[in-house]
Amino acid sequence: MSASELVRVEGVSKRFTKSLDLAAKIANRFGAKNREVTVHAVDQVDLSISDGEVVALVGESGCGKSTLGRVVAGIHDASAGKVFWKGEDVSTHSDAARKDFVLGAQMIFQDPMSSLNPRIRAGEIVGEAARVHGMTDKAGQRDYVSSLFKRVGLDPDYVRRYPHQFSGGQRARIGIARALAVNPKLLICDESVAALDVSIQAQVLNLFMDLREDLGLAYLFISHDLGVVRHISDRILIMYLGRVIESGPTRAIFEDPIHPYTKALLDNVPKLEAKKRSFATIKGEIPSPINPPPGCHFHPRCPVAGPRCSREKPKETIVAGGRMAACHLLDGGVV
Amino acid sequence: MTQPVLEVENLATHFFTRDGVVKAVDGVSFKVGAGEVLGIVGESGSGKSVTGFSIMGLIDPPGRVVSGSIRLAGEEIVARDDEAMRKVRGKHLAMIFQDPMMTLNPVLRIDTQMIEAVLAHDKVSEQAARERCIEALSMVGIPSPAERLVAYPHQFSGGMRQRVAIATALLHRPKLIIADEPTTALDVTIQSQILAEVQKLCAETGTAMVWITHDLSVVAGLADRIAVMYAGRIVEEGNVSQVLDVPRHPYTRGLIGSVPSANPLGARLKQIPGSTPSLGRLPKGCSFEPRCASASEACRAAKPDATDYPDGSRVACFNPYSLARAS
Numbered sequence: 001m002s003a004s005e006l007v008r009v010e011g012v013s014k015r016f017t018k019s020l021d022l023a024a025k026i027a028n029r030f031g032a033k034n035r036e037v038t039v040h041a042v043d044q045v046d047l048s049i050s051d052g053e054v055v056a057l058v059g060e061s062g063c064g065k066s067t068l069g070r071v072v073a074g075i076h077d078a079s080a081g082k083v084f085w086k087g088e089d090v091s092t093h094s095d096a097a098r099k100d101f102v103l104g105a106q107m108i109f110q111d112p113m114s115s116l117n118p119r120i121r122a123g124e125i126v127g128e129a130a131r132v133h134g135m136t137d138k139a140g141q142r143d144y145v146s147s148l149f150k151r152v153g154l155d156p157d158y159v160r161r162y163p164h165q166f167s168g169g170q171r172a173r174i175g176i177a178r179a180l181a182v183n184p185k186l187l188i189c190d191e192s193v194a195a196l197d198v199s200i201q202a203q204v205l206n207l208f209m210d211l212r213e214d215l216g217l218a219y220l221f222i223s224h225d226l227g228v229v230r231h232i233s234d235r236i237l238i239m240y241l242g243r244v245i246e247s248g249p250t251r252a253i254f255e256d257p258i259h260p261y262t263k264a265l266l267d268n269v270p271k272l273e274a275k276k277r278s279f280a281t282i283k284g285e286i287p288s289p290i291n292p293p294p295g296c297h298f299h300p301r302c303p304v305a306g307p308r309c310s311r312e313k314p315k316e317t318i319v320a321g322g323r324m325a326a327c328h329l330l331d332g333g334v335v
Numbered sequence: 336m337t338q339p340v341l342e343v344e345n346l347a348t349h350f351f352t353r354d355g356v357v358k359a360v361d362g363v364s365f366k367v368g369a370g371e372v373l374g375i376v377g378e379s380g381s382g383k384s385v386t387g388f389s390i391m392g393l394i395d396p397p398g399r400v401v402s403g404s405i406r407l408a409g410e411e412i413v414a415r416d417d418e419a420m421r422k423v424r425g426k427h428l429a430m431i432f433q434d435p436m437m438t439l440n441p442v443l444r445i446d447t448q449m450i451e452a453v454l455a456h457d458k459v460s461e462q463a464a465r466e467r468c469i470e471a472l473s474m475v476g477i478p479s480p481a482e483r484l485v486a487y488p489h490q491f492s493g494g495m496r497q498r499v500a501i502a503t504a505l506l507h508r509p510k511l512i513i514a515d516e517p518t519t520a521l522d523v524t525i526q527s528q529i530l531a532e533v534q535k536l537c538a539e540t541g542t543a544m545v546w547i548t549h550d551l552s553v554v555a556g557l558a559d560r561i562a563v564m565y566a567g568r569i570v571e572e573g574n575v576s577q578v579l580d581v582p583r584h585p586y587t588r589g590l591i592g593s594v595p596s597a598n599p600l601g602a603r604l605k606q607i608p609g610s611t612p613s614l615g616r617l618p619k620g621c622s623f624e625p626r627c628a629s630a631s632e633a634c635r636a637a638k639p640d641a642t643d644y645p646d647g648s649r650v651a652c653f654n655p656y657s658l659a660r661a662s
Contacts, residue, residue, distance in 0.1 A: 060522035167610050168379075197378035197549060197611070202593035202604040209603060224523065227552070231595035231604070251600070268527035270552035272579060272594055279531040279556065282524050285492050 306334025374554030573648025
């Protein structure tokens with residue numbers, strides 16, 4: 001463990017189980033075979049984020065990236081595995097350490113309209129948590145909120161407005177100001193720029209980069225947009241159906257992807273420079289996480305899959321340059 | 336020159352609300368030829384979707400097409416009444432929407448919905464209609480189409496639902512398909528599959544396509560021509576390579592500069608200051624003037640008209656970038 005490590009998760013899994021309702025239980029008494037449905041949203045994932053580092057989680061819908069983000073933020077408890085905050089296991093935290101974790105890891109959500117209470121004024125949305133946690137008091141709240149508004153590029157005169165009186169980009173800034181109000185060390189951004197227009201997205205991304213420089217913040221940046229991720233992250237984890245299938249420094253992954261899924265993903269990204277091109281396609285659809293394929297989850301869609309891929313879960317293999325990929329090709333071949 | 340499939344001239348669609356007139360589309364002109372893909376790009380509120388709905392004749396009160404002309408294969412369709420428009424819609428003109436879960440009826444099987452669409456315009460037997468549906472489904476790459484035809488929409492994934500919507504649009508071999516953000520809700524690998532299918536179909540059937548999107552990179556690979564909209568007007572239109580490589584309008588330049596991949600890694604993105612104006616309170620001059628770096632006195636006085644360039648592009652700007660200035 002390095003000295004500057006902020007958060008680390010080890011072998012974390014998160015399962016959601018839909019328990020049987022009354023009718024199903026009664027039916028079972030009469031011999032029906034209703035079973036509980038379990039979704040393995042996150043399956044034994046390791047991840048660590050150092051001070052001031054930007055780590056990106058990339059994947060398609062249903063890959064578990066949001067769930068993992070929520071585990072790191074302390075919103076979900078992990079079903080298995082351990083979460084460490086500043087080197088300390090969060091399940092053994094004292095009250096003070098717990099508070100440091102909960103305030104230190106702040107989440108910024110995708111849709112600012114549904115994550116801001118429409119009936120509370122912007123100034124109170126931003127200032128409430130800071131007042132409750134003693135960063136400021138009732139008398140000082142006004143100035144405290146004003147400085148936060150300036151920090152994120154909002155006019156401090158707007159503190160008495162309601163969320164609906166702001167534009168989409170401004171609402172995103174309110175969400176950021178609210179997270180910053182409790183002096184976090186880590187921001188977890190779950191598709192935070194996905195709903196914004198391109199020109200507004202650029203403004204918010206610039207704000208994220210400024211905050212990182214000024215406050216030394218670390219980010220866990222969850223996104224499906226590889227262009228955005230490539231631009232702002234230091235390190236990338238690529239997820240597929242609950243598992244991390246490749247990770248490493250951003251530049252290395254974009255220049256030389258190892259895992260067939262990463263290669264496919266990069267080939268499929270629409271690019272500005274490509275004119276009237278034929279689109280590379282990868283066959284098939286993302287399988288349901290309720291019933292993932294056995295062995296390597298990607299094998300039904302993989303162009304280089306062999307018999308071993310449907311039998312055996314690939315080991316996470318360490319590659320030079322701080323990289324990891326989980327593919328049988330690195331570990332004795334697919335046969 | 337062959338006749339274009341679609342000619343839109345000076346189209347204006349306004350919404351008459353209690354707070355005043357919202358000029359969602361205000362003087363838009365473009366043409367689409369057979370087999371051609373026109374990408375209409377713009378941010379939210381730029382009027383790109385309303386343009387699509389206006390062509391389909393789907394503008395509901397308080398909105399109204401107030402002026403302009405829309406000609407489909409030379410025939411004017413703006414002034415047509417509902418009954419006449421229904422004969423065109425679905426037959427010669429089809430639309431694909433963003434969310435296929437909203438456009439497919441969840442309580443009817445796919446075959447019910449698709450056969451109804453066939454029978455609405457053609458007097459054929461149900462068996463013949465069913466066969467046409469199966470053929471359409473296999474054209475868009477749905478495996479075992481005969482079995483999938485009798486499924487309900489919820490039994491399809493998002494990408495498959497969008498394929499069903501595209502197959503339905505193709506049933507009558509329309510002259511023109513309008514696609515409004517059809518891949519925005521899809522994952523990257525699925526989006527790529529759909530784009531590949533669409534590209535193939537347009538080339539094979541000669542169907543013209545208007546592809547409405549906010550994502551420049553999608554149309555970069557798909558479209559032949561691009562029209563960039565801002566605040567209800569087309570600010571720049573031209574071939575894909577002209578618009579993307581040597582943009583002349585400051586807004587187009589700003590939009591391209593905002594895309595992360597157009598910037599050096601890790602550097603601050605070139606951003607456009609401010610935000611899109613409210614369509615109800617547009618400035619008297621150029622709508623982009625308040626955010627524009629090269630605005631001059633002329634921009635504040637009047638709205639610029641589109642200027643034609645020898646390379647076939649049209650730009651509505653008083654101070655366009657020239658090649659010399661760009662380099």
